[in-house]
Amino acid sequence: MTTSLELGRIFGIRIGINWSWIVVFALIAWTLAVGVFPSTNPGFSDGAYIAMAIVAAAAFFASLLLHELGHAFQARREGMEIEGITLWLFGGVAKFKGMFPSAGAEFRIAIAGPLVSLALGALFSLGAWAVSTTDAVDAVVAWLGYINLTLLVFNMLPALPLDGGRVLRSALWHFRGDFRSATRGAARLGRGFGLLLVAGGIFLFVFQGAFSGAWLAFIGWFLLQAATAEDRYAMVSESLGGVRVRDLMTREPVTVPASMSIARFMDEIAWSRRYTTYPVVDGGRVVGLLAFRCVAEVPRSEWELRLVRECMIPRERVPVFDEDDAAVDALAELSESELNRGIVLEDEELTGIVSITDLARALEIGMPGRRVGRAA
Template structure:
């Protein structure tokens, strides 16, 4: 899930929002302001309901962020790098640089998320009881109690043994430990995820058709997401099996054409597409020859025509911190999910800060086709 609005870094982890997060904020705010709050405490003004509902929705997002940050922190402590966290309509996603290397690490990384939500729910529940004992406004107590309940529900739901939920990863860790086969364990967790997804879709539509309850659309939507994500997770595991132990250096395009950050756009455009610059994306180099970022034809075309003689590549490029990068010895299987989630669908291959290659999805797909053909049994 790509981020739309970067929020910076928390505990060294890049955090961002996807535009779809506005859907959950609007849904929570509207549901509380027009439903739960006035039903439970009808003696307040409309602005009080809406203001507290919006604040509650923001705190709910913060609890989702805490859940994903817990995954990220424990992943780093277990030797798994974290590329970032993105909050979106159906929760949050912690993008791990690679997979856990042992069932124990998988267990710790997956289990800390539901545990964090459960602890947050328990703390908020105690806070709601304490505020009620102090005779605080019933509306405030209602908001805190809702946050406590939703965090407990989040913990329980995420603990269900079905991929891609945290419980699915716990199931995979258990099966992996029992069988020693990561691919087989992933298939089992993915099958459980698809079963749960279909159950939620069927029950959601049944509620809408037979009970006229439109809220059934929500579990149906989550069920559809579970099926798609579980299938993608199984496909990713199978790709790992085919691409196992293949380094990035074997699929990358070596010594790609580069462009200095000091080059003006006008000068760059005079040499393409029939001159030196024949591609659609180029590594941008700092004056000392190290990688500075990535520039694409699309980014260049955004610059006003009249300013291209004074605008440089460095002014329009995507800076290196926002570009997917890899080392020559990194595994293709670990790079692939990051590449699919990147904005440019390209990764710069760096060795000591210098560009030694570039990898696109097409490069990996081509290698995958060859490997699949080579390993396909003959009849």
């Protein structure tokens, strides 16, 4: 999932938001302001309802962030590397690097988020009941208690990729001793729940005119897609088990100086060593990637005037790997990248370049642990 905006870090964990989060935030705030709060707490002004809705929506997404931090902190305790947390259309997702070390570890990581939601739901509900404040504050706090408990119930459905599905998979993994088989079973149940939600949502929308049915069907469609993706990822992980980036990368790739003109690049490098992508170096340090398609967009009349650094993709947008990184993790990152290529560094020194084509070829010919070719 591509993060549109990085908000910062919490205890070293990157926090970002996807553009879809803005849409959902606005939709939730609008629903609360025009539907929920006027119905449960009549008598306030429109401005008051809008203020209540914005505060409630912001607190809800803070609750989602705490839910995902629960997963992330537990994963860190289990020795897993955390790539970051992204808030998006359906709430949030904590992204980990590598496979779960054991069934018990996956269970503890999966259950940590729902436990946070349970604590928040109980805290807000108890606060709304026991603490006497203004009606507006009580309404917001009560809704936060309700929505966190609702989130808890939904997340505990035994369907991948929901937390309940991960709990189920960890149990199947523990008893069967086979992660792939456990994933297949949990994903099958996830697709079943997805189909039920799609069917139920369509029924509500078509026959009862309930707009919530459209949301229900959309969530069901998401479960269908995500469960299938989980199953596919497990299959790929099994196929690439034990394979590292070093086994697939192209060593000693052709590099291009950042200060070289496009004309010199075409005359001295491109015509004799034709690749689709070239690492760009400046003072011995990799500063970006030069994609040949970017060069093709430069008018020939400007080749003498334009430098490679003006056309390259800066390093900040380029996936960076270590030789010891698992191939399946590299595949996941490259699949989300616009480049489909990344550089391999060892102590900031370029040692190779790896492409999604290299990884796909490894899957096709099934040669785990062996070098399967070179491509740039």
